[in-house]
Amino acid sequence: MRNQINLRHLRPLSAPVIIACLVAASAAVQAAREVSGAAPVVPLPSEPPAKIIIDTPLAHALSRAVAVIQYRTEDLHIVPVFGAAAPALSPQVGHIQVTFDDAPWVWADASGEP
Numbered sequence: 732m733r734n735q736i737n738l739r740h741l742r743p744l745s746a747p748v749i750i751a752c753l754v755a756a757s758a759a760v761q762a763a764r765e766v767s768g769a770a771p772v773v774p775l776p777s778e779p780p781a782k783i784i785i786d787t788p789l790a791h792a793l794s795r796a797v798a799v800i801q802y803r804t805e806d807l808h809i810v811p812v813f814g815a816a817a818p819a820l821s822p823q824v825g826h827i828q829v830t831f832d833d834a835p836w837v838w839a840d841a842s843g844e845p
């Protein structure tokens with residue numbers, strides 16, 4: 732026999748009850764600002780310098796002549812922004828440029844997907 736719920740006796744919740752439930756639930760979790768940082772639409776008066784943290788290449792991939800290098804950034808949002816005005820934006824945005832040995836090409840990543 733399946734568990735069945737009789738929904739006929741339920742009443743719609745009022746707006747104050749919904750708001751109270753949301754406030755109570757949000758008190759138990761971290762705020763979005765605590766996890767993601769400042770909203771990207773509000774200029775910040777001062778920002779810490781951007782950092783990139785680069786992992787060592789994956790050894791099993793290198794053994795097959797493939798370089799897989801994961802990275803992450805702090806205080807920098809990776810987006811497809813280029814040009815002289817990009818460094819002046821706030822919050823800080825940018826892209827990653829990769830060169831390999833003395834190769835004449837440069838690979839740019841602006842996807843934000845390491």
